[in-house]
Amino acid sequence: MDLNSGVVGSEVEYTNTSGELTTVFVDISESSLFISDYMEESSYRYRTAFIPVEEAIDNFFTDFEAITPVPTPILGNAAVPFLASETSGRWGILAEPWITNDAAKNHSGYGGWDEWNGNIFNLESGWGSPAITNGKIYQVVNAQPATFQLKVTLRDTNHDATDEGGAYFVIVKGNGGLPDVENLDAAPEVLAYKRILKTSSVNYVVEFSLDEISDISVGLVTIQASGDPGRYCNIISWEIVVAN
Structure with missing residues (x-):
């Protein structure tokens, strides 16, 4: 001014x-x-x-x-150092409110929480670890009618555009969790998604809108192969903000 x-x-x-x-x-x-x-x-x-x-x-x-301000949905346990409910060596299961399906627990029943890099969020396959088929980690929050942005900051990733399947940040209307990778385009409850790629910035923004008060499921779904090199996605933080 x-x-x-x-x-x-x-x-x-x-x-x-x-x-x-x-x-x-x-x-x-x-x-x-x-x-x-x-x-x-x-x-x-x-x-x-x-x-x-x-x-x-x-x-x-x-x-x-x-x-009249729009309340911002607050994601829990959403930044390094992430908390784990259980651990075994390097790997663990992210503590609530994150929900982790069995497919994401590819390290002998653990996965998603990684002790390396300061207790980071990471789904990793390969280097002797099994592939991940529709591994999902998400949490549910309530949101008001508005336009929002999911902001996710990565440390690094090696997901490539030529990979079969891939990894995606996804926002879904409702509390039923995330669809499989192959259903992202067809599932009517999907509000928005963005593929994770090593060629992109480490700062991801996924914009989505709601026209009524609703629960939303927010998280990551991935299909990634085993082998050497494997695939990983180290996530530093998650946040939802009201879009300007």
């Missing part, structure tokens, strides 16, 4: 968790405002304050603008 316009800050009105209308003034020098007692599903409004001329005694305000 042009500081020569006389702007001095913003006034924010919101309802706190006790049901009281609260007013906060944010000076123009502040870059953000953190509200710890905001009442969920309520609206807030804000306006900008100006001193238009040096001789003015009172602030002048713009009209209020009202906003």
Whole structure:
């Protein structure tokens, strides 16, 4: 904002968790405002304050603008160091709220949690380990009607576009989990998906929209061969944000 316009800050009105209308003034020098007692599903409004001329005694305000925030679905156990419910040597099973199917547990009943690289999220085949056929790891969260972005940050991966099957980040409407790789295009409940490739950036963004309040299943499904070299996908973090 042009500081020569006389702007001095913003006034924010919101309802706190006790049901009281609260007013906060944010000076123009502040870059953000953190509200710890905001009442969920309520609206807030804000306006900008100006001193238009040096001789003015009172602030002048713009009209209020009202906003109803969209709650952000929060993924649990979603960043390094990931927590495991069980481990055996290098490999383990990701702790709740992640759900891991048997196909993803290709290391003698363990898989998805990898002690290497700081307790990372990793589904790996090959180098003496079995192939993975529709291995799935996902969790279920509730979301409001809005457009969201699933943001996943990788450490590294060697999945190649020529691989049969492949690995995919998937968002599905409902709490029934993820479809098989071969059904991603046909399954009506799939909201969006993106293939994981070594040629892509380590920062993946998958945009999806909901038109009603619903549970969604969010995670990874993969078909990957055994052999040497095998295939892996080291994931540092998962996050859902409201799209701008």
